[in-house]
Amino acid sequence: MKRLYLFLSFLFCLGILEAQYYYLPYPKIGKNPGELNKDNEYPPGGGLPAGWTTIMTGPQASGNWTAAINLPITFYFNGALVTKFKASSSGVVTFNTKTALKVDSNNVALPSALIPDSSICIWGLRCATGDYIVTKTFGTKPNRQFWIQYNSYSEPNLKAGWIYASVVLEETTNKIYLVDQRTQCVFNSAVCQDKTNITLGVQVDANYAVMVDGSPDYKSDNLNNFLVDDNTYYEFIQGTQSQEDVLGLQHDFKRYYLTKDFPLTVNGTFRNTGSTIVSKVVYNYNVDNGPIVSKEITGLNAAPLSDFQVSHPDVWASAAKGVYTVKSWISLVNDNPTGTIADDTIRTIVNVNDTSITRKLMHENFSSSTCPPCKPGNETMHAVQSNFPDLYTELNYHYYFPGTGDPYYTQEARDRGNYYGGVNAIPALFLDGTTNINPNGYTVPQFAELQEIPAFYQINPSGTVNGQKIDVSIEIQTIAPVTATTRLNVAIAEKRTVKNIKTNGETEFPHVMKKLIPSSAGTLVGAVPAESSKTINLTWTVPGAYRLPLDAQTANIINLATEHSIEDFTNLEVIAWLQESDKSVLQSNSADLVFVVGTNQKVEKKEISVNPNPASSYFFINMSSFNRDELLRVLVADETGKLVYAEKTDLSSLFVNTSGWTPGLYHIKVVGKNQEANQKILVIE
Incomplete structure (x- = not known):
């Protein structure tokens, strides 16, 4: 009998062990877990890629459930196989499909008797008109992910805005991810700054749950970016957290170097994903899977879940022209092997060249004729540029605020603002995609520092205007290879406009964006080898007739499908720039469009x-x-x-x-x- 009690006690303890979860945060990681889902974040019928299934459409009362739905992957929750789920309009996904518990949208901390057992929470949402729950499976068996996305969803603190957030179930690993994707607060048709107050976590039962820090007042820090570039996610893992474990985050290498830049120091940033302080490590690296260079690094003091950097004392001495893969990792933490949950290896591709091309610094400027500080900001920007003729490209996006906004605002200008994480104050100047400043503080040294970075690509745009048909050709010449994720952005701009004068004192406006072709998403270039070229041809037929909108309010803005705001077709230019997935601009250039008079029009x-x-x-x-x-x-x-x-x-x-x-x-x-x-x-x- 004593042995039976001991055996039952062992099973009880084992059950408690299996019930344990812990989580690892990945704030602003800029990718989705496993990088299987690369879909843009749009609503159904509004750009959401194919393959998603809608399982709930708003409006719905708080706490309404979908029907029980079969899981398309094999998944174990808390050690037990689950085959069905249902989702609540209030932001709860449960495997307890027989529950009749109606979960209100008024969220509280976990664990809570208000939540069914075996549930995953993005709790605190409301399902209004235009809100959806959608699902999709990514990957191949046995390494699939099943996504349950609250899409364009409502949350009280976001007013008339929206949130995109997902529950992700991963096959084989049985990990759960909560992905914070896209958020926008809107009040009285204008962007507001309020944040969400929601509960993120996993609840096993009313006595045990693991909750993301900040819940039940978790504030989504993402902006209205439809790309994955600013996504945050939380990884929930079954089991006991390792004492010594690290996650490799990034090197500080640039993508491109000249041979004269060597030697280089190998610096790696890691996150302590273990439960104890990291005080010393053995740090290793190799280049192209060559000899391993190892050294012990001491004097560290990295608390759990904190990031820390280590520098290898043995430099990467030299490299000939070529493409290299640098790999670094930590093999020992505090004299113990690292855990197996987190990937402690960092991999970076580095391109080395012996020549470069002069960089044209891309200026993407968000401005408005209703913005008083935009006038001196634009004047300062142009004064700086005047010191560097032929070394810059300029494109101005006229925006929808302050006040009623600029008449030449279009949705595509807003798209570019959203691409950069949301532009909520202007003037705002983005230099080569990654440096965001107020142009009122722009200086000559800032320009010089960025422009002097070597470029390894040449862009040669050209084009014609024939009636209202615009044809452009963009030749890309490479010294270094172009990756499959690089995008070519192309804008048709008017070199000078005068009809959009409003209240800030400006009377003419240069390089005003009129259309992004084919769209604000740009064009994937595809892989292009080094020392080669590729030409991309694009066409835009300008629709309808000219109209000068009263302002930038929603009811008045230009409909790019039926009309235009081009003042003078003989005054157009094409602007093109190559941009990486991390938003860095590789090169830019512009050219006047040649105005062609049709053969039936005698000059x-x-x-x-x-x-x-x-x-x-x-x-x-x-x-x-x-x-x-x-x-x-x-x-x-x-x-x-x-x-x-x-x-x-x-x-x-x-x-x-x-x-x-x-x-x-x-x-x-x-x-x-x-x-x-x-x-x-x-x-x-």
């Missing part, structure tokens, strides 16, 4: 006169031969073809100030609708 030659000629400080252009009811474009270029003056006017005579011009011969061109004229002017001292 009438007109006469213009200039006076005085030669000119020392000014001259007048007499354009009275042109039709008086059309807008004329006046261009002046020097002998090299460089444009020194551009103006649009409906006047018959135009004054041009030549103070500061370099003495020499200049070419004048006046363009109207199917009419043009040419003349020369000599500028003297």
